[in-house]
Amino acid sequence: MTERKPRKDAVRNRAALLAAADALFARCESPEAVTMADIATEAGVGKASLFRAFGDRTGLIRALYEARLEPIRNAVEAGPPPLGPATPPLQRVFALLDALLCFKLDNRHLVLALEGTGSDSPYKAEHYERWHALLKAALEQIPGLTDSGFTAHALLAATRADLVEHLAGHERVPRETMRTQLASLTARVLGTRPLQDSVVEG
Template sequence: MTERKPRADATRNREAVLAAADSLFAHCERPETVTMADIAAAAGVGKATLFRGFGDRTGLIQALYAMRLAPIELAVESGPPPLGPDTPPLRRVPALLDAVLCFKLDHRHLALALEGTGGDSPYEAAHYDRWHRALRAALERIPGFGDGEFAAHALLAAARADLVEHLVGGERMTREQMRADLARFTARVLGASAVDGD
């Protein structure tokens, strides 16, 4: 049995909804104020279309997040240095963390909306698991580093959306400051291994 292709109007509606949601989250003051009704109105579709296509607000946010994150995940899984799997770990670990941070900075309110979707733990999301696995694998390739399970979680916590929002939105820290601070913090975590080289 062949898989049915989505109707052209359904595809157009999905694209319109994702574009509208993307714009609303990018320009809102607080992500929790963006409602399904707002998104439907901005996309020019009925609310029922949103619920049919995405299930609920969380499903819509997850779909938008996945769409935005896809190019970076592809680079992590099979791309060239500095993100790709063949990069020496002492270069890859900081590059992975910088990519996570830059994504959160570029999509601050969307990331905040995803991490604040009700009872859904950000640690159980598929994208978090992929970042954690990539980071842990890189850490465990560093001679003498040992088990990277906890270290990967701790390093990813430094780029959580709520922390990014606090530092950028509340403390008015610049993008350059955040990236430099995260790079220095990562170097300290890597410790002597970072000095020895790879």
Template sequence: MPEPERKTRKDAARNQRAVLEAADALFARAQSPEDLTMADVAAAAGVGKGTVFRAFGDRAGLLRALYEARLEPVRQAVETGPAPLGPDTPPQERVPALLDALLCFKLDNRRLALALEASGGGTTPYQAGHYEDWHGLLRSVLERIPGLTDPGFTAHALLAATRADLVERLAGPEGLAREDLRARLARYADRVVTARPADAPPE
């Protein structure tokens, strides 16, 4: 590979890291993340605005990249980590643990999660790539629970309880404490994964 091409790739990777770090700091401090522009991020990173657009496409692309970078430790714990998130955990225990991890992530990244779910042409999280990942994961775990029907719909219903706009409503205007929110979600998830099928005989 020619040396100039290798240097260009290294420069691009360095610029991308600088932009993500700058965006991370700006979103952490911003009172209104929706007001932050690509120009703001470029200035904070010390690069041209064109560099940000080339690396991430648009504001939604930058938000997605930042969100994914923050989510990566959670994803690693889900894929290879120990109980309760890791793959060796019994499914009835793993489902509430996965939802709790996602809820805590949304609570720790409230502004970014809201900005991401409200970007990209609509106020919906369902267009985000990470939603499909989480739905597929939950569905695969739910499929291992004996007697649980329609795991695909159930995964959607469980994930709805962790929508960023709902988390913001509960943690903001309704004033629910973090541990209260986590406990309520855990009880809800536990009822779903331990519910007796409608046609199951009584014990």
């Protein structure tokens, strides 16, 4: 019951800030080129409101990230196959990794901002924990596979934001190529042949 509904201007400002940050991160090449002051200004709001709403820079980026991730999160937690919980484990591993890769391709700047948020390693964020737990659980149901925990980490590492950025941006690897390669890698790790494409477009 510590719930105390926020004032209207507060929620409006919060929304404006999210939108502004989103726009700025999308527009600028490097995440650290966009400063907190920039975001506040873009939103037509004082800096203090920004910090009041999100705590600190990491909080803001996390909020953005979670918002963008929500559809996928829902699809994974309660949606139909191939992402939802009813999917057979093997197929789901492919679907999860593919969805994650597509998400990172579609949100390069934002994800880069989050993972490169300086100190806090990505492994401490709870959204990483979620993905890892999910993947690990799926892997554990695949017969003949050991080291589910480490394997999950390794597969997730193959979709790290800066790697994806490097491949997509610097080496100009096309999206479909990356998806195929990741699927093929996954198949080798799992000791299977790759399944056909499994997830919707981004």
